[in-house]
Amino acid sequence: MKPQILSRAVQLLPALLCLVDAAPASVRRDDSSSNPGLRGSEALVGYSPTEKVATGAKPDIKYTLLPGQKEDPDIGSYLDFENVENPQPIRGTTGSDDPGPRNYYYDRINSDKLAPPGTDHGATINAQWPMGLSHNRLGIDNAGWARQENTVVMPDATEMAGVDMRLEPSAYRELHWHVASEWSLILNGSCRIQAIxxxxxxxxxDLQAGDVWFFPPGIPHSIQALDDGVEFLLVFDQGDFSEDNTFLATEVFLHSPKEVLAKNLGVSVSAFDDIPDDELYIFKGTPAPADIEEQNVTTSAGLVPRSESYSYHFSEQPAHEVAGGSVKIVDPLTFPVASNFSAAVVTVNPGGMREIHWHPTSDEWTFFIKGQGRATLFTAPNAATTFDYRAGDVGYFPKSNSHYIENTGDEELMFLEVLQAPQFTDMALGQWIASTPKQIVKDTLNLSDSTLSQLKTEKQYVVAGTTSD
Structure with a gap:
């Protein structure tokens, strides 16, 4: 461009900018170019006397309400949205329709989040985490996997953390130890555990589905799946525990000078030429011999005394039958080495529920093994949140916070309750009210004499389903 032409263009620039600024808002707000820029004009900010907001008829949302959605919200019937095409956040006269955007799958399996009972109030902690949303750590050579729940995903679950782990036949969870106590329930299959x-x-x-093991902090141990593979649940007494921070045998060898290892073990440095160059974590190995005695290595100290055994054959303990299902308890009274781990495996028949209860001295860490259910967590003075659970979910209920677990499906519900306590105990709402002088209860709650006469002074643990009025 010639210098005189460039000079004239520079002189005209302020006038051109004034013309742009003086253009009507309707013109300035409409970028009619075929490919608008990444950002709009400053004229799009705020009010303009010429702007028009596009309006139309309210969206015509097609849906059908379930019978429970037409009840008084305080009745709080479970809403089964599983097969509902367009579930809506409506209970009685509360809520309204939802045109989206939405995740319909989540809404269908979490009806008490979409349309909570009228008795919910305020906000409690998040007492639910699906293991299916946990990052899955995969073992090498298709040997297995592990996924965990801890305070990273449930910040308020400070007392306990959990891991769901699978080992294929002959696969190992590598020799290791950790700073937390490890309590385990085998979910399926079988395995061989070893420690010193x-x-x-x-x-x-050797343990099978339903059995329990426990390893105290610092005790090195290994786990190998037998011929049918194994899946087990691990519970640790630290809410921030991570499977990624265990002390592994491979890492100890990799991070100790070979000269030191040779001196320590009384062998030559060349003995370590073929050690793995990375951790193994979950890997396949030589199948365990059928005769466990072949691996029964002993020292001059002998075997761990039976009273301090690291395993408990919980699968062989009969369940205690109650009206709405069954309960099995294992705690230090029968499994002494697990000095502060108390647990119950609870089954609830369709329509039944684990009675309203709380644990005065411990948080409760719950894992749902089979079926589906819901629970309302009540936190003083008046916060209450209802959660829906499926198999593979973790629940967490802080100490002295009341809750129940209701079977909302058509099959048996099974879950594990774990406490940090020397004995499995709870306080039951029904027993408390029934064991309080009737006049006190009547004056407080306005319950009739007929109702009071039906209350039971013994714990029910699991109550059977009842028909409503």
Whole structure:
């Protein structure tokens, strides 16, 4: 461009900008170019006397309400949205329709979040985490996997964390130890566990689905799946525990000078030429011999005493039958080495519920093994939130916060309750009210004499389903 032409263009620029600024808002707000820029004009900010807001008829949303959605919201009947095409956040005269955007799958399986009972109020902690949303750590050579729940995903679950782990046949969870206590329930399959304690006493045992093991902090141990593979649940007494921070045998060897290892073990440095160059974590190995005695290595200290055994054959303990299902308890009274782990496996028949209760001295960490259910967590003075649970979900209920677990499906509901306590105990709402002088209850709650006469002074644990009025 010639210098005189460039000079004239520069002189005209202020006038051109004034013309643009003086253009009507309707013109300035409409970028009619075929490919608008990444950002709009400053004229789009705020009010303009010429702007028109597009309006139309309210969206015609097609839906059908379930019978429970037409009841008084305080009745709080479970809403089964599983097969509802367009579930809506409506209960009685509360809520309204929802045109979206939405995740319909989440809404269908979490009806008490979409349309909570009228008795919910305020906000409690988030007492639910689906293991299916946890990042899955995959073992090498298709040996298995592990996914965990801890305070990263449930910040208020400070007392306990959990891991769901699968080992294929002959696969190992590598030799390791950790700073937290480890309590485990086998969900399916079978495995061989092995350990040695600080006295040099050794331990080995074969376990199957339903059995329990426990390893104290610092006790090195291994787990190997037998011929049918194994899946197990691990519960740790630290809410921030992470499977990624365990002490692994491979890492100990990798991060100790070979000269030191040779001196320590009384071998040559060349003995370590073929050690793995990375951790193994979950990997396949040589199948365990059928005869466990072949692996029963002992030292001069002998075996771990039976009274301090690291395993408990919980699968062979009969369940205690109650009206609405069954309960099995294992705690230090029968499994002494697990000095502060108390647990119950609870089954609830369709329509039944784990009675309203709370634990005065411990938080409750719950894992849902089978079926589906819901629970309302009540936190003083007046916060209440209802959660829906499926198999594979974790629930967490802080100490002295009342809750129940109701079977909302048409099959048996099974879940595990774990406490940090020397004995499995709870306070039951029904027993409390029934064991309080009737006149006190009548004056407080306005319950009739007929109602009071039906209350039971013994814990029910699980109550059977009842028909409503």
């Amino acid at each position: 304690n600080e006295n040099g006493e050794t331990f080995i045992d």
